[in-house]
Amino acid sequence: MNDTAQAPELVEIAFDVNGTERRLVVDPSRSLVDVLRRDLGLTGAHVSCEIGVCGVCTVVMNDEPVRACLVLAVQADGGSVRTVEGLAQDGELTSLQEAFREAHGLQCGFCTPGFLMLLSWYLERLDRTPDDDEIREIVSSNLCRCTGYQGIVDAVRLAVSTRTTLAADGSAGT
Amino acid sequence: MSATGETRGVALGDRVLRTEDLRFLVGGGRFVDDVVVPDALHVAFVRSMEPHGDILSVETSEAASRHGVIGVFTGRDLVDAVAPLRADMPRSDWQGSAYHALAVDRVRFVGEPVAAVVATDFRLAVDASERVVLDVRPLEPLVDVERALAPNATPLHPGWRTNLFADHRLENGDVATPFASAAGIVRLDLKNRRQVGLPLEPRACVVSFEGGRLTLWTSSQVPQIVRAGLVSLLGLGEDELRVISPDVGGGFGVKQQLFPEELVLVYLARALQRSIRWTESSLEHLLASVHAREQYHVVEAAYDANGRVTAVRADITVDAGAYSMFPSGAGLDGEIALLALPGPYNISAVDVHVRSVATNKCPVGPYRGVGRPAACFSIERVMDAVAAKLGLDPLEVRRRNVVPRERFPYRAATGVLYDSGDYEAVLDALRDAADYSSLRESSREARQQGRCVGVGIACFIEHSSFVSAGRFADRGIPLSFREERIEVRIGRDGRIEVKLPTHNHGQAHETTAAQIVASVLGCPLDVVDVLFGDTEVTPFGIGTFNSRSVVSAGSPLLLATRRVRDLALEAAAAMLECDVSDLELSAASVGPKGVPKGVPNRVTSLARIATWLQDREPDVAPQLPRMLGAEQLFDDADATGTVASGAHLAVVEVDPRLGTVAILRYVAVEDCGPILNPLVVRGQIQGGVAQGIGGALLEEFVYGADGQPLSASLADYVIPGAWDVPEVEIHHVVTPSPLTAHGGKGMAEGATIPVAAVLAAAIDDALVGYGAAPLSEIPFTPERVHRLLADAVAHDRPVGEREGRTT
Numbered sequence: 001m002n003d004t005a006q007a008p009e010l011v012e013i014a015f016d017v018n019g020t021e022r023r024l025v026v027d028p029s030r031s032l033v034d035v036l037r038r039d040l041g042l043t044g045a046h047v048s049c050e051i052g053v054c055g056v057c058t059v060v061m062n063d064e065p066v067r068a069c070l071v072l073a074v075q076a077d078g079g080s081v082r083t084v085e086g087l088a089q090d091g092e093l094t095s096l097q098e099a100f101r102e103a104h105g106l107q108c109g110f111c112t113p114g115f116l117m118l119l120s121w122y123l124e125r126l127d128r129t130p131d132d133d134e135i136r137e138i139v140s141s142n143l144c145r146c147t148g149y150q151g152i153v154d155a156v157r158l159a160v161s162t163r164t165t166l167a168a169d170g171s172a173g174t
Numbered sequence: 175m176s177a178t179g180e181t182r183g184v185a186l187g188d189r190v191l192r193t194e195d196l197r198f199l200v201g202g203g204r205f206v207d208d209v210v211v212p213d214a215l216h217v218a219f220v221r222s223m224e225p226h227g228d229i230l231s232v233e234t235s236e237a238a239s240r241h242g243v244i245g246v247f248t249g250r251d252l253v254d255a256v257a258p259l260r261a262d263m264p265r266s267d268w269q270g271s272a273y274h275a276l277a278v279d280r281v282r283f284v285g286e287p288v289a290a291v292v293a294t295d296f297r298l299a300v301d302a303s304e305r306v307v308l309d310v311r312p313l314e315p316l317v318d319v320e321r322a323l324a325p326n327a328t329p330l331h332p333g334w335r336t337n338l339f340a341d342h343r344l345e346n347g348d349v350a351t352p353f354a355s356a357a358g359i360v361r362l363d364l365k366n367r368r369q370v371g372l373p374l375e376p377r378a379c380v381v382s383f384e385g386g387r388l389t390l391w392t393s394s395q396v397p398q399i400v401r402a403g404l405v406s407l408l409g410l411g412e413d414e415l416r417v418i419s420p421d422v423g424g425g426f427g428v429k430q431q432l433f434p435e436e437l438v439l440v441y442l443a444r445a446l447q448r449s450i451r452w453t454e455s456s457l458e459h460l461l462a463s464v465h466a467r468e469q470y471h472v473v474e475a476a477y478d479a480n481g482r483v484t485a486v487r488a489d490i491t492v493d494a495g496a497y498s499m500f501p502s503g504a505g506l507d508g509e510i511a512l513l514a515l516p517g518p519y520n521i522s523a524v525d526v527h528v529r530s531v532a533t534n535k536c537p538v539g540p541y542r543g544v545g546r547p548a549a550c551f552s553i554e555r556v557m558d559a560v561a562a563k564l565g566l567d568p569l570e571v572r573r574r575n576v577v578p579r580e581r582f583p584y585r586a587a588t589g590v591l592y593d594s595g596d597y598e599a600v601l602d603a604l605r606d607a608a609d610y611s612s613l614r615e616s617s618r619e620a621r622q623q624g625r626c627v628g629v630g631i632a633c634f635i636e637h638s639s640f641v642s643a644g645r646f647a648d649r650g651i652p653l654s655f656r657e658e659r660i661e662v663r664i665g666r667d668g669r670i671e672v673k674l675p676t677h678n679h680g681q682a683h684e685t686t687a688a689q690i691v692a693s694v695l696g697c698p699l700d701v702v703d704v705l706f707g708d709t710e711v712t713p714f715g716i717g718t719f720n721s722r723s724v725v726s727a728g729s730p731l732l733l734a735t736r737r738v739r740d741l742a743l744e745a746a747a748a749m750l751e752c753d754v755s756d757l758e759l760s761a762a763s764v765g766p767k768g769v770p771k772g773v774p775n776r777v778t779s780l781a782r783i784a785t786w787l788q789d790r791e792p793d794v795a796p797q798l799p800r801m802l803g804a805e806q807l808f809d810d811a812d813a814t815g816t817v818a819s820g821a822h823l824a825v826v827e828v829d830p831r832l833g834t835v836a837i838l839r840y841v842a843v844e845d846c847g848p849i850l851n852p853l854v855v856r857g858q859i860q861g862g863v864a865q866g867i868g869g870a871l872l873e874e875f876v877y878g879a880d881g882q883p884l885s886a887s888l889a890d891y892v893i894p895g896a897w898d899v900p901e902v903e904i905h906h907v908v909t910p911s912p913l914t915a916h917g918g919k920g921m922a923e924g925a926t927i928p929v930a931a932v933l934a935a936a937i938d939d940a941l942v943g944y945g946a947a948p949l950s951e952i953p954f955t956p957e958r959v960h961r962l963l964a965d966a967v968a969h970d971r972p973v974g975e976r977e978g979r980t981t
Binding site for chain 2: 037041042045049056085097102104107110111144146147
């Protein structure tokens with residue numbers, strides 16, 4: 001063997017994934033999305049453009065949406081990561097997931113997890129009713145090749161109004 | 175829910191939420207790259223960096239000695255075991271190409287696969303692939319059709335006379351007389367630049383090798399055709415290979431090919447007796463999947479004093495790239511453009527010459543619309559030019575030219591049968607929906623105030639669903655069947671299994687199939703299991719493309735389900751020992767007519783009927799079958815094709831300093847017959863317009879004069895984002911097709927077809943005050959729009975000095 005390649009030094013990392021502490025030993029050159037998909041079996045986050053343009057790999061890391069193709073897994077060490085698999089609780093869809101279905105915000109479903117993570121993060125922080133331009137602005141962060149975006153924009157608007165209705169009813173819990 | 179609170183089955187035409195959404199929304203979609211097989215090896219491809227040249231050597235020893243590498247394979251290693259991809263047209267003008275799984279002797283475009291590196295880990299494979307040294311003696315890159323057709327050009331393929339895959343002419347009707355007696359003649363030189371369909375999910379293959387049996391998971395619209403091709407080219411028995419196309423992240427025509435990489439993966443799994451996988455990079459997709467759209471049209475149209483177009487001549491040149499893709503073939507894009515050229519217009523004389531040229535670029539394949547967007551652009555530019563020459567309104571010119579409603583079914587000069595339609599009603603609906611005349615007026619006023627606002631319209635038709643298994647077989651595609659099969663069967667547990675010959679990759683087939691079944695049987699949607707995309711389960715099909723599924727699967731499914739209903743009634747009559755005419759089926763149960771639901775022991779569920787049929791003694795009702803099910807075939811005779819139609823309107827504003835185009839309003843009228851699920855139809859229109867907008871304003875795959883690709887990432891090849899696509903206002907006209915059981919027509923590509931023509935007309939209108947030449951080159955990027963203005967200014971007056979000069 002004329003093998004000049006050195007086996008990489010592996011690194012132990014630990015982070016919270018959808019509320020569960022996970023410990024892993026990884027090659028430090030691996031991306032977060034690769035580790036989520038291959039090592040943790042969380043295949044909801046996808047990979048397409050690999051340069052941070054399309055957003056199909058979007059997850060929420062340390063309470064910020066990130067392009068998981070551009071983040072190294074070791075950067076999540078000690079932090080938290082939320083993926084599409086953690087949205088629905090006990091099989092119950094979130095109001096945003098319901099709204100995506102109601103408004104036909106998905107067709108092939110490949111970009112959907114990225115949009116759901118981006119927009120869930122957005123809605124959680126929202127303290128007022130956004131206008132259509134603001135919704136379109138956040139939706140424009142990611143790419144979709146099927147829907148022409150209107151269903152996604154409509155879904156966000158619907159999720160906002162559902163939330164507002166719930167809050168007005170006093171039944172929103174928190 | 176009905177008024178009584180009883181669950182009723184959904185009807186055709188209801189807005190039904192999609193059943194497949196439930197898995198995608200929770201990250202439960204299963205795409206090829208999500209498939210796990212144990213101990214799989216990984217493949218990285220070495221690709222040509224030369225556009226054209228002779229392979230002198232492929233040096234693999236250093237790569238082969240790298241850590242984790244199992245082997246490195248070249249074209250020479252595979253050539254005896256793997257036949258090349260060919261897709262030929264049975265015509266005397268045709269010259270075929272052989273697309274090897276890995277290049278042998280010669281490379282013909284940048285990105286062509288040359289070697290495959292197999293390693294235990296994907297990154298080790300990629301690292302090692304960079305150590306493969308490819309030595310190529312360059313030949314002149316034939317990067318455009320002019321150079322490829324030059325008399326001294328090197329023939330791209332062995333034995334070729336000229337660099338033409340196809341050279342075909344269709345002449346019908348008397349063309350000369352209308353030209354001789356015309357009130358005027360329009361002559362246009364139109365360019366459609368190269369684009370990429372670009373589904374967001376990359377191409378991907380996983381092959382499992384277990385117990386000598388191969389299973390390929392591949393991201394494909396046509397798994398049965400992929401299997402047929404693989405089995406034939408690798409010399410396998412049909413039972414040796416199962417092909418599964420699971421969830422597919424968009425197709426748009428790109429994924430209706432058998433690709434060289436699929437051949438390599440299956441060959442390697444078999445040769446190494448190991449499971450193996452590959453997912454392409456975005457770079458690989460952009461360089462070496464398939465490209466689309468590149469066509470050059472020179473169009474001449476004769477018109478009379480009333481603005482009626484009486485004859486059309488066209489010279490269409492398609493830049494088809496290096497190879498003829500299997501199964502669509504390098505002639506497809508041009509052939510469809512030829513057939514689509516007259517569009518919705520009653521033009522009785524056509525003379526169309528189509529040449530499909532081989533060049534040193536990525537092979538061209540179908541992409542949503544397939545040749546129709548270019549044809550539509552040509553004929554709609556003709557209509558706009560006639561309107562301008564005669565000072566007529568563009569909508570009025572179209573009204574004078576469309577096929578009159580009393581002419582249906584209509585046989586066009588191209589030979590295409592238009593089964594149904596009412597193009598005058600479509601134009602009326604567009605006029606009313608857009609409030610057309612006041613829209614024209616308000617945009618004129620805006621221009622007088624110095625804004626560059628304009629209105630454009632275009633019509634289109636979508637001839638779809640005309641491809642059949644038999645016709646593929648006649649073209650040499652090695653299918654073992656000539657008919658597609660649609661099956662529906664009710665199990666003992668009452669679950670209803672539907673098997674489709676088509677493939678769902680975003681078009682809601684699972685929902686629509688369940689809806690069709692539920693509309694007949696009155697069952698809930700969630701008892702219907704819709705199966706497709708697995709050659710072990712649904713072998714007799716050719717997949718989804720050509721907007722065919724609603725016709726080639728939906729209509730037969732409706733017929734089959736009706737037969738199941740009739741069978742259930744007959745069986746229930748035998749069970750209950752009564753007359754079938756006394757029974758009725760509703761809410762998935764059979765009972766006596768007129769008996770209120772809920773009366774015990776009087777109604778019989780479909781599950782009980784299915785069980786009774788299976789368990790009954792042989793002498794009981796011997797005329798009935800064992801299974802509560804039916805199948806329906808779809809064959810050549812069924813595939814005459816439906817013709818959907820529509821008209822779109824856009825209002826745009828151009829920024830003359832930047833050349834950018836903002837779409838202020840977009841209106842679409844469509845006629846796909848009775849709509850099965852308005853949710854899905856609206857989604858296809860909104861998404862189709864979005865792709866049309868990308869094609870019209872943003873997307874261009876550029877090669878340098880040296881044959882090197884310059885648009886090789888999503889940062890350089892720009893697809894529309896949320897700000898680029900307005901909400902489409904959608905309106906409907908309904909003329910049922912006489913050819914389908916539900917009256918519906920294929921429509922999923924339609925909304926993409928006219929968008930460039932619509933936007934060209936709107937931009938021209940917006941810039942009318944500048945005296946700019948009409949747009950003739952797609953896409954209308956800011957650079958092109960700006961240059962058009964600059965050219966006008968150079969001959970006229972400075973940009974910015976606007977007088978609201980309008981016609």
